[in-house]
Amino acid sequence: MNDMPEDGGGVVKKFLYVNRKAPYGTIYAQESLEVxxxxxxxxxxxxxAFLDDGVFQLVKGQNTDDIGVKNFSPTYRALGDFEVTKLFVEKESLAERGLTEDDLMEIMYEDEDDDWEEKPSITFVNxxxxxxxxxxxxxxxxF
Amino acid sequence: MKFGIVVNEGPYTHQAADTAYKFTKAVLEKGHDVHRVFFYHDGVNVGTRMSVPPQDDRHIQRNWSELAEKYDLDMVICIAAAQRRGIMDENEAKRQGLDGDNIAPGFRISGLGQLIEAGVQSDRLVTFGD
Incomplete structure (x- = not known):
């Protein structure tokens, strides 16, 4: 980046990134992850939050070899290293697409407030x- | 009230850049503040000065540039999105070894941190796009 992040003057706000689109086909998912x-x-x-086709972003075993675009899905598993540890996946969106919780990547983080215990980042919500x-x-x- | 504005879709293809312009103009005319307008995804394409729409159509880029001049608006184009799509200012064109730049008056290229900062600093962050 060519600019230093500016802090919010100590202000901490609740930011929610809403992901509603499939990972490939459009660039929204990838550019959301960049933000x-x-x-x-x-x-x-x-x-x-992952809902609608956005739940496909977290499906495991993504392979983009045949479409010639970058497979950026491993980045989701690194989110914990960036202290991004709250991922909410909408249950109805999964079910509507014939997906189950087991179809998604395992995304973990180390909880610094609990002796660095490994915990799942994904919470399934209705x-x-x-x-x-x-x-x-x-x-x-x-996005 | 202090607003932040996000434009996520390209001009002419999508209404977002038009609606965002009208909203921003209305907000300013009502006496509110606009902390920043941030252009992301194909929204960065609003900031090219090479756009030449038919004369009987609105000129989206020029509308924004004139609004920026009138109200001293901070209009930021995301650098990562801009590089992918070929929106360059003079410095960036030079750095990338390109033969020219195309950024329109009133726009500047900067990082995604400017989007987050707009979210932190504004009372309302309003997104235009799908």
């Missing part, structure tokens, strides 16, 4: 729970 990674430097309270999470945010960026 999340840069945003991590700002020490805000960050969550990610529509109404996700609505409550959204209502609780200060800033929502939807």
């Amino acid at each position: 999340v990674l840069i945003g991590a430097a700002f020490e805000q309270d960050v969550s990610l 529509k109404s729970e996700l609505a409550a999470i959204m209502a609780d945010q200060d800033v929502i960026l939807s």
Whole structure:
């Protein structure tokens, strides 16, 4: 980057990144992830939501060899290193697409407040729970 | 109230750049502040001065440039998205060994941190796009 992140003057806001599109076919998912990674430097309270076709972003075993675009899915598993540890996946979106929780990548983080114990980053929520999470945010960026 | 504006879709293909312009203009005319307008995804294409729409159509880039001049707006184009799509200022063109730049007046190229900072600093961050 050619500019240093500016801090928010100590302000910590709740940021939710809403991912609703499939990982390939459009660039939204990849450029959303770029915002999340840069945003991590700002020490805000960050969550990610995956719904609609966005749940496909977390499917394991992605292989893009035949479409000639970068497979950026391993980056999701590195989010914990950036202290991005709250990933909410909408159950209805999974079910509508014939997916189960087992179809998704295992994404873990080390909890520094609990003796660095490894914990799952993904929480499965239903529509109404996700609505409550959204209502609780200060800033929502939807991609 | 202090607004941040995000434009996520390209001009003419999608209404987002038009609606964002009208919203931003209305906000400023009502006396509110706009902390920043951030152009991301294909939204970066709003910031090319090489756009030449038919004369009987609106000139989206020029509308934004004129608004920026009138209200001293901070209009930022994401550098990562811009590089992919060929939006260059003079410095960036030189750095990449390219033969010219195309950024329009009133726009500047900077990092994604400017988007996050706009979210932190603004009372409302309003996104235009799908």
